[in-house]
Amino acid sequence: QVQLVDSGGGVVQPGKSLTLSCAASGFSFGSFGIHWVRQAPGKGLEWVTVIRYDGSQQDYTDSVKGRFTISRDNSKNTAYLQMNDLRAEDSAVYYCARDFWNGPARYFDYWGRGTQVTVSS
Amino acid sequence: EIVLTQSPGTLSLSPGERATLSCRASQSVNRNYLVWYQQKPGQAPRLLIYGASTRATGIPDRFSASGSGTDFTLTISRLEPEDFAVYYCQQHGGSYTFGQGTKLEIK
Numbered sequence: 001q002v003q004l005v006d007s008g009g010g011v012v013q014p015g016k017s018l019t020l021s022c023a024a025s026g027f028s029f030g031s032f033g034i035h036w037v038r039q040a041p042g043k044g045l046e047w048v049t050v051i052r053y054d055g056s057q058q059d060y061t062d063s064v065k066g067r068f069t070i071s072r073d074n075s076k077n078t079a080y081l082q083m084n085d086l087r088a089e090d091s092a093v094y095y096c097a098r099d100f101w102n103g104p105a106r107y108f109d110y111w112g113r114g115t116q117v118t119v120s121s
Numbered sequence: 122e123i124v125l126t127q128s129p130g131t132l133s134l135s136p137g138e139r140a141t142l143s144c145r146a147s148q149s150v151n152r153n154y155l156v157w158y159q160q161k162p163g164q165a166p167r168l169l170i171y172g173a174s175t176r177a178t179g180i181p182d183r184f185s186a187s188g189s190g191t192d193f194t195l196t197i198s199r200l201e202p203e204d205f206a207v208y209y210c211q212q213h214g215g216s217y218t219f220g221q222g223t224k225l226e227i228k
Contacts, residue, residue, distance in 0.1 A: 035217065037166075045158075045166065045209055047217035061216075095165055104153040105172035106213045111165035 002026040002110045006096045009115030012086055020081040020115055022096030030054070030074035033099030035108060036081050038092035038117075046092075050099065051079060064090075086119045093117075123148055125210050125220035133228040140197040142223045144210035149190045154213035157186055157195050160222075161206045169208075170195065202227075 008020040022034060036048040049060045049070040058070050072079040079096060093116050097108035124147040134140055144155075152173035158166040168177040170186040173193060183198040197204055205227050210220040
């Protein structure tokens, strides 16, 4: 069955770096784009970034441009989110999600369980 | 950037009642790119509806959705105890913005 396992979260000081991983199984990983979505404590969902199925294109929300980098290794069925210069406002649960096209429709059909990132001194 | 505004922020209803949730966009959204998710505490979001009105696999038919342009609606015909959760709309036109969510709570 399709599974996404996100990991790598933790407590980190402001200005430091952290790398999250999203390990996929149960499907042809190299055929699907992957998104990261975050949720600050008690808040709603915020889209963060996406990487195309082949890694050739990425997009980011404005607040993380220049600090976060999404990448993938299709040979390892894993996507990554490298987060640099972390700020308190980056504290959130980070979810990876699969990008699915169904004819003209598009949506996030499978999600990881989330990994907590806390930025605090 | 398209902004999605959901209303009401909180909806208090009893099991068996009908729930109507609204999602209004700041500009027209291609209905193929309008999605609804359900999220329960401590869980990842779950896909409910895609293409503005198509139920995802395994979603009960008490969930229905409609809309076009800037106004979209999610309806739950008869609330079951497991339906009390937070519901988000999302659009994929250009960026991938979410609404702020509607919390459906037990009255």
